[in-house]
Amino acid sequence: MAEIKKSQEPINNPVLVQAMDAMKEDRNPKTESAFVNALKVGRFLVPADVSTVQAAQANPDGTVQLKDQPQVKFVLFSNPSGERYFPLFTDNVEINKWPDREKHQLAAITYADLCQFFKREEENPNRTDKLTGIVINPFAQNIMVPTESMMKILNTEALAPGTKIQIGDLKEKPQELLDALNEAMPGEDAISKAYLRVMKREDKPNPNFLLVLDIDVVELGDNGVKELFDRVAEVAKPHLRGVELAIVPASNNFGVAALKDAVPFYEK
Numbered sequence: 001m002a003e004i005k006k007s008q009e010p011i012n013n014p015v016l017v018q019a020m021d022a023m024k025e026d027r028n029p030k031t032e033s034a035f036v037n038a039l040k041v042g043r044f045l046v047p048a049d050v051s052t053v054q055a056a057q058a059n060p061d062g063t064v065q066l067k068d069q070p071q072v073k074f075v076l077f078s079n080p081s082g083e084r085y086f087p088l089f090t091d092n093v094e095i096n097k098w099p100d101r102e103k104h105q106l107a108a109i110t111y112a113d114l115c116q117f118f119k120r121e122e123e124n125p126n127r128t129d130k131l132t133g134i135v136i137n138p139f140a141q142n143i144m145v146p147t148e149s150m151m152k153i154l155n156t157e158a159l160a161p162g163t164k165i166q167i168g169d170l171k172e173k174p175q176e177l178l179d180a181l182n183e184a185m186p187g188e189d190a191i192s193k194a195y196l197r198v199m200k201r202e203d204k205p206n207p208n209f210l211l212v213l214d215i216d217v218v219e220l221g222d223n224g225v226k227e228l229f230d231r232v233a234e235v236a237k238p239h240l241r242g243v244e245l246a247i248v249p250a251s252n253n254f255g256v257a258a259l260k261d262a263v264p265f266y267e268k
Contacts, residue, residue, distance in 0.1 A: 010092070011044065011092070012091045013091065016136075017137075017141070019034040019037075020143050035143075039153060043111075044090065044109055045095050046088060046106070046107050046109055047075040048072050048074050048075060048105055049075070049104055050107060052068045052069070074107075076131070085131070085132055085133055086114070086118075086133070086134045088114075088134055088136045089136075090137055094139065097139035098139060111154065114150075118150055130147070134150065165199060167199050167257070168197065168198055171198075176239045177209070180239045181211075181236060182266055184231075184235040185232075188228065190224070190228055191213050192215065192267070192268050194212070194213055194264055195214075195259060195264050197212065199246060206243070209240070209244070211245060212247075212259055213248075213249055213250060214249075214251075215250070232247060233245065233247060
């Protein structure tokens with residue numbers, strides 16, 4: 001279930017707005033990577049109609065209890081061709097440009113949770129009116145991202161050409177994270193070894209964890225690798241303490257470079 005909440009805290013995405021403006025002015029690998037990285041961590045305002053419905057919940061003693069549950073119906077935008085887009089607004093200034101703003105409530109949603117919503121919609125066999133994608137700030141930058149690109153963006157760390165990266169050992173071991181990964185990895189037959197390093201990019205203020213997995217990417221295939229990385233990321237998520245995590249296979253050029261002088265924390 002996507003984490004969808006009524007908007008209470010102010011929502012602003014100045015880095016994303018700046019990245020969109022730069023990309024509109026000059027679209028190149030550097031501005032595109034800045035847009036992708038800002039979009040992935042965004043939290044947005046979305047127009048919605050939020051109501052309360054009663055749902056039955058079974059109790060351990062066999063009785064049934066009715067409980068109020070919020071029900072969210074999103075407001076979608078359509079273009080003249082009939083294509084439907086999910087609108088995202090970076091802040092109150094942008095959503096107040098919409099003429100129908102006062103007719104609807106607002107909800108807040110992260111980009112990651114929005115991708116899960118799209119994934120369920122795509123997998124729904126009864127759905128005939130598929131969503132074309134998202135549109136960000138439709139009355140300003142009007143950036144559209146098609147549905148097929150959304151999950152790729154979520155699972156991609158975009159690097160501008162020439163970005164300098166430093167990789168090294170962790171000064172302090174994140175024991176909580178290591179314990180969680182060590183507990184989960186025996187259940188993943190595809191992982192032979194795992195390494196945890198620290199990575200610092202010149203285009204980001206803070207370093208992040210770099211998890212390198214020794215796997216057979218040919219045997220797993222693209223979908224298998226993605227599903228494996230998703231499962232590992234879910235295990236790690238509660239233990240990151242605000243630090244970003246990047247996961248790469250040991251076999252690609254980046255993984256090979258990252259393993260110089262590295263010692264695995266897990267080995268099958």
